[in-house]
Amino acid sequence: MVTSFEASLSQLSVHRVGNxxxxxxxxxxxxxxxxxxELLNKLLMQYFLSPFEKVNEVYRFIHSSDLNLNDVFHFSESIFKNPANFHEVSQQITKYLFDITNHPKIKSGELYVAYLKNVQLEGELLDAIGIFKSENKETYLKVYPAKGGFNLEYEEDGINIHKxxxxxxxxNSEKEEGYKVLVIDQTNRNNEAVYWKDDFLKxxxxxxxxxxxxNTLSIYKNFVTQKIDxxxxxxxxxxxxxxNKSxxxxxxxxxxxxxxxxxxxxxxEQAIESFKTYKQQYEQDxxxxxxxTFDISDAAVKKQGRVYKTVLKLDRNFHIYIHGDKELIEKGFDDDKAMNYYKVYFKEES
Structure with missing residues (x-):
């Protein structure tokens, strides 16, 4: 969704946040x-922006009573109004993230706050504030020519720009609705993960x-796999x-x-009413x-298609991939072997 070929890095501040x-x-x-x-600039832009190229979900800042009480919304508004305050506000963002870091498994790391120009989102060139945190460090080997061959060096605690x-x-768009926000969290996928999207950004x-x-495809999948039984x-x-039909x-x-x-x-009819009730409960929860009614997004269909399981797993011996007419597969029970079986009809092998 994000296109960055015209983007430029205007300002950058780096701090560190502990637990x-x-x-x-x-x-x-x-x-x-x-x-x-110039090369460092390009590497930073790749590190900051390339992960968002395949992100389709757009978020907005929220608050239960007043949007202006959402801290990161307030900080963002201050920077967009007066970019000269950028570094000072980046320090406030760091302090705020430190204050809400309240789980012992959250890792310390560097916090990068960037002011970016001409980042394209949904066909529009926009200024953007980037907030990025690096938590995981890696060791890198460096090979270089030496007399009669090569030598090796290593560097610890390096940052992988691809991760x-x-x-x-x-x-800086649709401020009244809470700005347009894209978010990534590749680590801490358990309970402590909520602090980035829910506690910090809200x-x-x-x-x-x-x-x-x-959401509709996800609700229907959960209905079929968990509720309909x-x-x-x-x-x-x-x-x-x-x-498959859906x-x-x-x-x-x-x-x-x-x-x-x-x-x-x-x-x-009974299944239809059950599904509609299930959907309503999701909307309330x-x-x-x-x-x-709504326009169907091909990108969302493609993404959900990856998690729609159409494989019938039989013990550890067989996997049957079902793509079409279920009338061509029959289930039965063999009394002599005391085992279930499936009978599959087909016209030709390939």
Whole structure:
């Protein structure tokens, strides 16, 4: 979604954030970093921006009572209003991140705050504030020519520019709605992970066609794999067929219609009502409304397609990939062997 070929790095400040529960502290730099080396500039831009090129989910800052009380929104607004305050505000951002670092497993690391110009998002060139944190360090080998051959050196605690641990891009667009924000968190995927997106940034996903499509496919998948067993007796092959039908619908249609989808894919009045109830419960639990009709996002369909399982796993001996007509596969039980079996019909091998 992000295109960076016209982007430039205007300002950069680097600080360090420790974990106060581990008696670590923060370290603030006195001045922003002056980047005079052209190659270093390119490497930093690659490190900061390339991870966002395949990010489709757009978020917004939120607050339960007043958006201006969202700290990072407030800091971002201050920088966009007056970029001359950039370094001072970057120090405030560092202190704030330190204050909400309240889980013992959160790693310390460098915090980069960048002011970027001409970053393209959704076809629009925008200024953006980048906040990036590096937590994981690696050891690198360096090989160089020497008399009669080569020598080796190593460098510890290096940063891999192809592995951004945490980051966000805050775009100077749609301020009244909470700005447009992209976020990445490649580490701490368990309970402590919420501190970056939920505790530090306080974000809510934007409710556009991409997220409507993604949420609907995700809800339907969970309904088929986790909920439908409570009301119907279905084999795993039946469930895979229901998933295949839903993916076929989203790939062939340009617009989603709830009643049309339910009729074509589920086709059973009791199952349709059960799915609609399940969807309503999701909307209440996550405070996210999913429209009855919306434009289908091909990018969201492609992404969800990767997690739609159409494989029937039989013990550790066989995997059956079901892509089409479930009437060509039958399940039975062999009394002599006391084992289940599947009978598969086909016309030719390939």
């Amino acid at each position: 106060k529960l581990l008696d670590e502290f923060y370290v603030l730099s006195d001045n922003p970093v002056e980047i005079t080396d 951004l641990d945490k980051g966000c891009l805050i775009f 974000l809510k996903i934007r409710n556009d066609s991409y997220n409507q499509t993604s 409570e009301e119907f007796e279905l084999t795993k092959a039946d469930k895979i067929d229901l998933l 993916m076929k619908y989203f790939k062939e249609k340009e617009t989603f219609d709830m009643d049309e989808f339910a009729g074509e894919v589920l086709g059973n 996550y405070e996210t409304e999913i429209a009855s």
